[in-house]
Amino acid sequence: xxxxxxxxxxxxxxxxxxxxxxxxxxxxxxxxxxxxxxxxxxxxxxxxxxxxxxxxxxxxxxxxxxxxxxxxxxxxxxxxxxxxxxxxxxxxxxxxxxxxxxxxxxxxxxxxxxxxxxxxxxxxxxxxxxxxxxxxxxxxxxxxxxxxxxxxxxxxxxxxxxxxxxxxxxxxxxxxxxxxxxxxxxxxxxxxxxxxxxxxxxxxxxxxxxxxxxxxxxxxxxxxxxxxxxxxxxxxxxxxxxxxxxxxxxxxxxxxxxxxxxxxxxxxxxxxxxxxxxxxxxxxxxxxxxxxxxxxxxxxxxxxxxxxxxxxxxxxxxxxxxxxxxxxxxxxxxxxxxxxxxxxxxxxxxxxxxxxxxxxxxxxxxxxxxxxxxxxxxxxxxxxxxxxxxxxxxxxxxxxxxxxxxxxxxxxxxxxxxxxxxxxxxxxxxxxxxxxx
Amino acid sequence: xxxxxxxxxxxxxxxxxxxxxxxxxxxxxxxxxxxxxxxxxxxxxxxxxxxxxxxxxxxxxxxxxxxxxxxxxxxxxxxxxxxxxxxxxxxxxxxxxxxxxxxxxxxxxxxxxxxxxxxxxxxxxxxxxxxxxxxxxxxxxxxxxxxxxxxxxxxxxxxxxxxxxxxxxxxxxxxxxxxxxxxxxxxxxxxxxxxxxxxxxxxxxxxxxxxxxxxxxxxxxxxxxxxxxxxxxxxxxxxxxxxxxxxxxxxx
Ligand SMILES: Nc1ncnc2c1ncn2[C@@H]1O[C@H](COP(=O)(O)OP(=O)(O)OP(=O)(O)O)[C@@H](O)[C@H]1O
Ligand SMILES: [Mg+2]
Numbered sequence: 001x002x003x004x005x006x007x008x009x010x011x012x013x014x015x016x017x018x019x020x021x022x023x024x025x026x027x028x029x030x031x032x033x034x035x036x037x038x039x040x041x042x043x044x045x046x047x048x049x050x051x052x053x054x055x056x057x058x059x060x061x062x063x064x065x066x067x068x069x070x071x072x073x074x075x076x077x078x079x080x081x082x083x084x085x086x087x088x089x090x091x092x093x094x095x096x097x098x099x100x101x102x103x104x105x106x107x108x109x110x111x112x113x114x115x116x117x118x119x120x121x122x123x124x125x126x127x128x129x130x131x132x133x134x135x136x137x138x139x140x141x142x143x144x145x146x147x148x149x150x151x152x153x154x155x156x157x158x159x160x161x162x163x164x165x166x167x168x169x170x171x172x173x174x175x176x177x178x179x180x181x182x183x184x185x186x187x188x189x190x191x192x193x194x195x196x197x198x199x200x201x202x203x204x205x206x207x208x209x210x211x212x213x214x215x216x217x218x219x220x221x222x223x224x225x226x227x228x229x230x231x232x233x234x235x236x237x238x239x240x241x242x243x244x245x246x247x248x249x250x251x252x253x254x255x256x257x258x259x260x261x262x263x264x265x266x267x268x269x270x271x272x273x274x275x276x277x278x279x280x281x282x283x284x285x286x287x288x289x290x291x292x293x294x295x296x297x298x299x300x301x302x303x304x305x306x307x308x309x310x311x312x313x314x315x316x317x318x319x320x321x322x323x324x325x326x327x328x329x330x331x332x333x334x335x336x337x338x339x340x341x342x343x344x345x346x347x348x349x350x351x352x353x354x355x356x357x358x359x360x361x362x363x364x365x366x367x368x369x370x371x372x373x374x375x376x377x378x379x380x381x382x383x384x385x386x387x388x389x390x391x392x393x394x395x396x397x398x399x400x401x402x403x404x405x406x407x408x409x410x411x412x413x414x415x416x417x418x419x420x421x422x423x424x425x426x427x428x429x430x431x432x433x434x435x436x437x
Numbered sequence: 438x439x440x441x442x443x444x445x446x447x448x449x450x451x452x453x454x455x456x457x458x459x460x461x462x463x464x465x466x467x468x469x470x471x472x473x474x475x476x477x478x479x480x481x482x483x484x485x486x487x488x489x490x491x492x493x494x495x496x497x498x499x500x501x502x503x504x505x506x507x508x509x510x511x512x513x514x515x516x517x518x519x520x521x522x523x524x525x526x527x528x529x530x531x532x533x534x535x536x537x538x539x540x541x542x543x544x545x546x547x548x549x550x551x552x553x554x555x556x557x558x559x560x561x562x563x564x565x566x567x568x569x570x571x572x573x574x575x576x577x578x579x580x581x582x583x584x585x586x587x588x589x590x591x592x593x594x595x596x597x598x599x600x601x602x603x604x605x606x607x608x609x610x611x612x613x614x615x616x617x618x619x620x621x622x623x624x625x626x627x628x629x630x631x632x633x634x635x636x637x638x639x640x641x642x643x644x645x646x647x648x649x650x651x652x653x654x655x656x657x658x659x660x661x662x663x664x665x666x667x668x669x670x671x672x673x674x675x676x677x678x679x680x681x682x683x684x685x686x687x688x689x
Binding site for chain 2: 383388389390393394404
């Protein structure tokens, strides 16, 4: 396994000048850590079913000149038909001010590119960046920390409510070929604030490239952050992304991960319920075909009493696609009255598609209610017959049942524009039609 | 319309239908009664084309065509409708979308033009009224979380929309209160026409007060052991099944 190209990048990054001391130190820690551990192997328990070797062997370099020919028209299909939203557009990993839109401003809500944030919110960055996603957690986080150049910072002041969703749109086009980008996003939601953040990773070409994203979310007491991640990378791309949240008392973190792109993708959604009375909702839908590999790892850590977590992940796998779902729930001894529920359901459309699903509950408190369930199935013959008996042809019936299986979890999405758009996408994927209801 | 001759069917290695003969002419209503496990649902499912059952003998002709040769969806497109004893829940597919898809697939198969969502809504409105269902039910997933009675009503709604030539109702009356029963019966009666027929599978005579049959058959142990007019249902109600099935046992 060769990680030379990445190590070259890391060396170059630590020699970057013009960055404040704290940032150089942070990068150095990431670089050191990455150089020490390298990419994980399948001997690593967290990477048992997903080999990082194809990433390690990639001949990609950090993108220094983003280039690209992305226009407003080319990103329009990914904007959920919304002009009122605050949208930051990144082309091949680099913030593009011209394509971005300020949207409706809300008092106490600031949305900045990472570079702007360094100028305007340097102290916040210094104190928070890397405090949630520590470089020790894994090699990809370490690599991102060493190499990130762009990304976004969202700050919600105490009691601030973002009236419109905030969309971070990462677009890769043909110029991303053989490139790697390491976007970094920081969301700081102070006490009782509220916002919805969408992170989209989309492609306008079929280039081979690597995205290694890290998103840190800090929720103060009583804050609510809803986070949607839409992963629609190029079918030949590689994508690793971590979303890591820290929750204060009575806060709510809602996450939805939608993944259909990339040759190989790994999404980590982690949260620590660090105060009493918090809730975490982690849902997701993955759909893969061809020889795609799509991996989700969720980790919910209950540290305090009276918190709940809800988790539903669904997957539809066709051809020789390989899905992985690993749902960890960790309940600390003092986290009494924890109420946790986890489900993972996968529909296999082909006999050669594979899912590795592994719930992992570690419970150290005695007065808790934690359940989990995983199903792996094929199209239900009873439903199929029922539909046919109403005159619906076999193919169409299969398509509808597949759509229905997937759409079941999309119903959990509260934001209409996102839900409807993903429903449409899903319906089109399985039926070729363009309208659902 | 329907000619069943010497029909035999198995599930696994178990023979359930052991030679059924039944002829239904256009406009007729036939009631099929019989004890639990006698094969009533099996007969209904075999007519609809359920793949779990293997036909091992006999024939079924529908409008002069070999019904057994047809895929289930083709049977439906030709006008066969089965109201299931246990309607299937399909989470994620809205009732309205499902019905419209079925309606249009049937039209397409018949070479008719598809109906757009707006026009379809008009059709639905009228049918909903007939089965006294709220349009809220249209946006819910097919049968998902419906009560027993709602599921049965939904079957009748589907029937009313698809307007089959041959409707087979498999115990649509069981578990219904008297009001729901009347709704179901009204739905069936509204559909009655000289060129349409109905097979009503039921345990109870009660439904037959509302849907008056031309013929009543008793199915026992995979065979029709007795046929008669509507008075047979009353007789069965009074005396139970033993006297007919017992007679069959003695003859065998
Ligand atoms: N799919 C199946 N697999 C195994 N056995 C079956 C299956 N379907 C029916 N049977 C058996 O065949 C017999 C007839 O069943 P069927 O459902 O046709 O009876 P029924 O007359 O409709 O009964 P009920 O009045 O209870 O609805 C029963 O013994 C039943 O257990
Ligand atoms: Mg039955």
